Amino acid sequence: MIPVVVLAGFLGSGKTTLLNHLLRTSGGTRIGVVVNDFGRINIDAFAVSAQVDSMVTLSNGCLCCAVDGSELDSMLEKLATADLDVIVIEASGLAEPAAMVRMVLQAPGVSYGGLIYVVDAVELGAVPHLERDLALADLVVLNKVDRVSSLPSLPCSAPVLPVTYGQIDPALLFEVRPPDTGPRQLSFDDLEDHSTHAHASYDSVSFECDEPLHPKLFMDFLSARPEGLFRAKGFVRFPLGTFILHTVGAYVSFTPVDEAPTQLVLIGAGIDPESLTDWLLACVADGPVTEQDMLWVLRYAR
Numbered sequence: 001m002i003p004v005v006v007l008a009g010f011l012g013s014g015k016t017t018l019l020n021h022l023l024r025t026s027g028g029t030r031i032g033v034v035v036n037d038f039g040r041i042n043i044d045a046f047a048v049s050a051q052v053d054s055m056v057t058l059s060n061g062c063l064c065c066a067v068d069g070s071e072l073d074s075m076l077e078k079l080a081t082a083d084l085d086v087i088v089i090e091a092s093g094l095a096e097p098a099a100m101v102r103m104v105l106q107a108p109g110v111s112y113g114g115l116i117y118v119v120d121a122v123e124l125g126a127v128p129h130l131e132r133d134l135a136l137a138d139l140v141v142l143n144k145v146d147r148v149s150s151l152p153s154l155p156c157s158a159p160v161l162p163v164t165y166g167q168i169d170p171a172l173l174f175e176v177r178p179p180d181t182g183p184r185q186l187s188f189d190d191l192e193d194h195s196t197h198a199h200a201s202y203d204s205v206s207f208e209c210d211e212p213l214h215p216k217l218f219m220d221f222l223s224a225r226p227e228g229l230f231r232a233k234g235f236v237r238f239p240l241g242t243f244i245l246h247t248v249g250a251y252v253s254f255t256p257v258d259e260a261p262t263q264l265v266l267i268g269a270g271i272d273p274e275s276l277t278d279w280l281l282a283c284v285a286d287g288p289v290t291e292q293d294m295l296w297v298l299r300y301a302r
């Protein structure tokens with residue numbers, strides 16, 4: 001199933017700027033982008049290799065589609081069958097993020113990959129329903145911080161990433177592939193951080209463990225994880241099953257897979273690799289684990 005990331009935010013907050021940044025810096029990741037109008041996507045920066053109706057294929061393997069709200073459903077269905085790694089939907093500045101998320105959750109063949117909400121650091125007072133929208137966000141991008149002398153505080157519990165010109169590390173949102181790799185198969189290599197180095201302020205920590213983890217202890221770790229830990233991905237093995245974990249900001253999903261040892265990559269800013277490793281080691285199951293304990297994890301299973 002292809003993950004779908006919803007990119008929302010008020011008019012002019014910087015959604016298209018962020019999208020163009022993702023298209024430029026995502027290596028060989030094939031991104032399907034859905035926008036209202038692709039006049040604003042910086043298509044000239046990529047060679048266009050094919051154009052059919054409202055779709056443009058870029059030479060880097062990405063696909064851009066321009067649709068209005070009423071066609072979104074059928075476009076998503078079409079994209080679900082395309083050879084893509086991730087789909088990003090840019091909600092127009094007036095679209096209701098909640099409605100977009102609902103639509104993605106109901107769409108066949110795709111999985112919800114999180115709601116990224118962009119806020120203009122200067123204009124946040126002008127955003128209607130800011131608090132309500134922020135409550136839905138899995139990751140908040142506080143954009144245009146070059147225009148403020150101090151960072152405003154936002155009324156939300158999701159992690160907040162202060163940036164200029166939407167320059168977030170794409171690895172915070174989805175798997176980033178190096179350019180020109182073969183067909184995709186989740187391998188240990190995929191778990192390494194292939195993000196470009198324009199974002200040197202992020203650290204990544206790899207954790208491997210042959211012993212199964214305790215579901216309750218691991219979920220306690222996830223819910224208390226440090227604020228700067230924006231992303232975690234990889235395999236987690238519990239005594240009663242192995243899962244692929246995917247988190248973007250506050251969003252968590254577990255997908256059951258065949259048994260594999262725990263292998264995780266954690267990405268964040270200002271994180272302490274040693275204490276995170278110790279914390280994860282303390283999650284090793286040292287007693288019996290029941291089906292009841294697994295419910296802590298299964299709540300997030302997709």
Ligand SMILES: Nc1nc2c(ncn2[C@@H]2O[C@H](COP(=O)(O)OP(=O)(O)OP(=O)(O)O)[C@@H](O)[C@H]2O)c(=O)[nH]1
Binds near residue numbers: 013144
């Ligand atoms: N100073 C500054 N300007 C920015 C930054 N990010 C984006 N902009 C500018 O802000 C304006 C709006 O950015 P867009 O990316 O078009 O915003 P949007 O959310 O897609 O806008 P709509 O689609 O109209 O809702 C553009 O002129 C950008 O160049 C930033 O970090 N700093």
